[in-house]
Amino acid sequence: MRLACLLVVFSLLACAKPQGAPDKVNAAQAIDAVSIAIMAHRRTYETLVVERLSQAGAMQVSPDYDAEPKHLPLPVQFLERAGSDVAHSPEGDRLKFRLISLDAINTSNLPTSEFEKEGMAKLAKKPDVPVRGIFFEKGRTYYQSLYADKAVSMGCVECHNAHPRSPRADYQMGDVMGALWVAIAIDEKQ
Numbered sequence: 414m415r416l417a418c419l420l421v422v423f424s425l426l427a428c429a430k431p432q433g434a435p436d437k438v439n440a441a442q443a444i445d446a447v448s449i450a451i452m453a454h455r456r457t458y459e460t461l462v463v464e465r466l467s468q469a470g471a472m473q474v475s476p477d478y479d480a481e482p483k484h485l486p487l488p489v490q491f492l493e494r495a496g497s498d499v500a501h502s503p504e505g506d507r508l509k510f511r512l513i514s515l516d517a518i519n520t521s522n523l524p525t526s527e528f529e530k531e532g533m534a535k536l537a538k539k540p541d542v543p544v545r546g547i548f549f550e551k552g553r554t555y556y557q558s559l560y561a562d563k564a565v566s567m568g569c570v571e572c573h574n575a576h577p578r579s580p581r582a583d584y585q586m587g588d589v590m591g592a593l594w595v596a597i598a599i600d601e602k603q
């Protein structure tokens with residue numbers, strides 16, 4: 414009887430898992446998928462919210478949106494705000510992300526670790542190859558990855574080049590302006 418039950422359980426498990434599917438997700442694949450979702454949210458906010466509301470003359474974007482209730486945050490600030498929201502939530506020790514740059518307008522976006530500094534130099538040479546690493550913090554193990562954030566439109570170039578706090582005024586289309594840093598906890602704790 415027991416053996417029969419075990420056989421049923423085994424056959425159910427065999428049906429549930431397609432042949433050849435791995436039991437665990439590869440950390441690099443998982444973190445790449447998270448980064449795609451983060452960047453897609455920034456793009457969607459830019460095209461569906463910022464562009465529509467600005468074209469309709471309803472609202473304008475401004476870096477000082479906090480002080481101006483009728484102003485919208487810039488797409489980068491939207492991403493930063495989401496990152497700080499996660500950081501202050503109960504999920505804050507499972508997922509971390511932020512934008513960084515060696516030529517940051519906002520100095521709190523400067524690289525803070527050797528991994529980030531060296532990673533930015535590597536991305537400048539090979540923008541399409543994410544830089545990976547492991548780090549430990551408060552008893553947890555994290556897998557981290559840096560992705561190049563390139564000047565994909567003249568908006569990026571013109572605004573950063575003209576910004577009074579930007580250390581660089583010579584950005585061109587396609588330049589690496591910074592990077593998205595993402596870290597996910599990979600230990601067994603939930």
Ligand code: HEC
Pocket residue numbers: 476487489490493512513514516517518519520522562563564565566568569570572573576590591592
């Ligand atoms: C209208 C102006 C404007 C546009 C357009 C713009 N940015 Fe920025 N960007 C800023 C400002 C202002 C900050 C600093 C925000 C803050 O206070 O954290 C910033 C921050 C950043 C950062 C973080 C490092 C830093 O400089 O503080 C990156 C990376 C970045 N932008 C890349 C881009 C890219 C790529 C684009 C185009 C897809 C873009 N930006 C479009 C104004 C702009």
